[in-house]
Amino acid sequence: MAFTRNERRLLTASAVLALCFCLAAPAGAMHIMEGYLPVGHCVFWGAVCLPFLAWGLISIKRIVAQHRKAVLLLAMMGAYAFVLSALKIPSAFGMSSSHPTGTGLGAVMFGAPVMAVLGIIVLLFQAVLLAHGGLTTLGANTFSMAIAGPFLSWGLYALLKKCRVNQTVSVGLACALGDLFTYVITSLQLGFSHPSAVGGVGASIAEFMGIFAVTQIPLAAIEGILSAVVFMLLQSFAKPELREIGMLQEVR
């Protein structure tokens, strides 16, 4: 998409700021817990998020200005992430609990950048009021749940669309794998910051994958199915809005 001059300035500024932070601090979960990432890593992940947040703000402004009709849907997508990330569900793998992210559906419909902003709102709420996740780890958690996951969902959906896979199935698959990818990233983030004395970074990553990613598999399936259900409901009740954002395919 083409950016206006002010938008380009905002993006450049955020990217430059991000670069400064990254250079200044060369870095040596469910959400990652407060205080469990070294300072350098916290700053690094926070910096990486900045350009995406700026991009997200621009996209939201665009949607509000150009697709007024679809704003209700956008609010519903934010609310969907809010609900899903509050649900701690027991998992058959690992015998522990975790929660879905709920950020995939919004990413598929409105593009991934939007979810960076909506996702950080959810994470702030949880970090400040619920002592879940954390303010120091906000950057890392935002990157995994509000950026990496949504971007995977967005990309995968585009790919499936090109392959002419059924739209509802594509939405479900994209959301499920985006959810899983979030926790793969969380495991990588923890693995890099806490390398094991014996096996190094690799062993640590494997350890955290076992905790986060494996637990998440059934939950990812739930998120995929739920997202597909919500999308089916929208297909029957929100046709004008879906047409507005270009999500309405074959009308049977």
Added chain:
Amino acid sequence: MNKKTVITILVLLLICVGIAVYPLMINEDSDFGGADGAAEEAILEIDPDYEPWASSPIELPGGETESLLFCLQAAIGAIIIGFGFGYLVARKRYNRQAAE
């Protein structure tokens, strides 16, 4: 929405419930602690000297207050989603009536 869609949606929701309930049935003595708690333990195992250098700005008094806030989060979201679908469903119905 035709009958087939309604049935598909109900079946899909049942599958979701099944996935969530199944672990509770096959393992009755697990308390299903959070995966973040398990990760804390793993970090301390890998790196026994690691000291968490920050703690949450607020200390919740206990599990009850935490569940209150989680409920609140789900409730706020559910209100917005419910309002949205209520609006969309009613609009479709009244549009159809107006067309007739």
